[in-house]
Amino acid sequence: MDNQFKKMLVQRFGENLRFNEPMSAHTTLRVGGPADLFACPGTIDDLIFLLKSLHGANIPWFVLGAGSNLLVRDGGIRGLVISMRKFNNISESAGENNAVIVSAGAGSHLAGLCRYAAERGLAGMNFAVGIPGSVGGSILGNAGTAEGDMESVIRSVTLLWPCGRIETVEKNRLIFSYRSLVIKKEIKKEIKKPEGYGSNASPLLIQGDFSLVHAELGGESSEISASASTAMEKRMRLQPAGLSAGCFFKNPESGPSAGELIDRAGLKGFSIGAALVSEKHANFIVNTGGAMAADILAVAGHVRRTVRKLFNVTLFPEVIIVGEE
Numbered sequence: 001m002d003n004q005f006k007k008m009l010v011q012r013f014g015e016n017l018r019f020n021e022p023m024s025a026h027t028t029l030r031v032g033g034p035a036d037l038f039a040c041p042g043t044i045d046d047l048i049f050l051l052k053s054l055h056g057a058n059i060p061w062f063v064l065g066a067g068s069n070l071l072v073r074d075g076g077i078r079g080l081v082i083s084m085r086k087f088n089n090i091s092e093s094a095g096e097n098n099a100v101i102v103s104a105g106a107g108s109h110l111a112g113l114c115r116y117a118a119e120r121g122l123a124g125m126n127f128a129v130g131i132p133g134s135v136g137g138s139i140l141g142n143a144g145t146a147e148g149d150m151e152s153v154i155r156s157v158t159l160l161w162p163c164g165r166i167e168t169v170e171k172n173r174l175i176f177s178y179r180s181l182v183i184k185k186e187i188k189k190e191i192k193k194p195e196g197y198g199s200n201a202s203p204l205l206i207q208g209d210f211s212l213v214h215a216e217l218g219g220e221s222s223e224i225s226a227s228a229s230t231a232m233e234k235r236m237r238l239q240p241a242g243l244s245a246g247c248f249f250k251n252p253e254s255g256p257s258a259g260e261l262i263d264r265a266g267l268k269g270f271s272i273g274a275a276l277v278s279e280k281h282a283n284f285i286v287n288t289g290g291a292m293a294a295d296i297l298a299v300a301g302h303v304r305r306t307v308r309k310l311f312n313v314t315l316f317p318e319v320i321i322v323g324e325e
């Protein structure tokens, strides 16, 4: 990355641009080496400027939500990390059939969106109470619980392509599945992808629109805040405290859950360095303080090998693993 390019970014972004920013400060696992560059753009114009500049200079970029489903390796991230945290506006408008359309910027916290809905008596978001992600990361990962997932409430998403094109995609053109929303493969058949963008061609999600209903009009209890508190209490009871990225592995398509397999394998309490398989929930790998990404990955590798050997089941990470070793 040449100095001229860095200077140009500093001029535009000032204190919203940092060099060698430790990713451990931006992930809930609190591990991860430095990103070469880390930017917090605050406007769509800034985002477009950034994406076009990076494309022109052939510099890779990575989009960061709340970092709650992310494991960054100890060598950090080459190129630029774009934090979406300033895109955190939440507003509402009237929808069809008494629905209320709540629009949330990709960087809004899911907790903030749940609170916004509860305060206004809007039903539908309580399944997400206690999930610590951003709206953007949670839509892309179809975050959810046994009570529901993002697919159940999403109306449309607004995408920004690296060429600067902004596109709103309605739900019927989105393909959600377990902890995933496919934009790259399926959607590109319908949406014309910008030419010449190679591996940097994925869009950024900048906004999600949610279709919610007033509790008294929907079938759901009007005690939204009360049921949100119950959901939170349940989560606190079942979920390990401490630093983690939530469930480390996806549940297999059939049979026992990943947590149950890891538990049956006797791996609760297994540790390497400060990385530990939680005693409370076997699918959580916890950083008990000062763990390296390599420790977490070593524990995950051991868990995976053991489960495969004992049950002939291959576990795949739910956590997204990025960066250099």
Ligand SMILES: Cc1cc2nc3c(=O)[nH]c(=O)nc-3n(C[C@H](O)[C@H](O)[C@H](O)COP(=O)(O)OP(=O)(O)OC[C@H]3O[C@@H](n4cnc5c(N)ncnc54)[C@H](O)[C@@H]3O)c2cc1C
Pocket (backbone or CB within 6 Å): 028, 062, 063, 064, 065, 066, 067, 068, 069, 070, 084, 106, 107, 130, 131, 132, 133, 134, 135, 136, 137, 138, 139, 140, 141, 142, 143, 144, 145, 203, 204, 205, 206, 239, 244, 245, 246, 247, 320
């Ligand atoms: C204690 C704990 C409990 C959890 N419980 C649950 C649970 O019950 N259910 C559940 O589903 N998950 C759970 N999780 C996992 C996590 O909270 C969710 O997966 C969350 O939705 C991730 O959102 P994020 O903003 O943190 O994404 P990040 O971790 O920041 O990013 C995840 C991926 O999305 C991409 N991304 C993020 N934002 C954008 C954007 N705007 N545009 C383009 N790409 C983007 C990133 O590049 C990355 O590939 C839990 C995590 C923790 C720590």
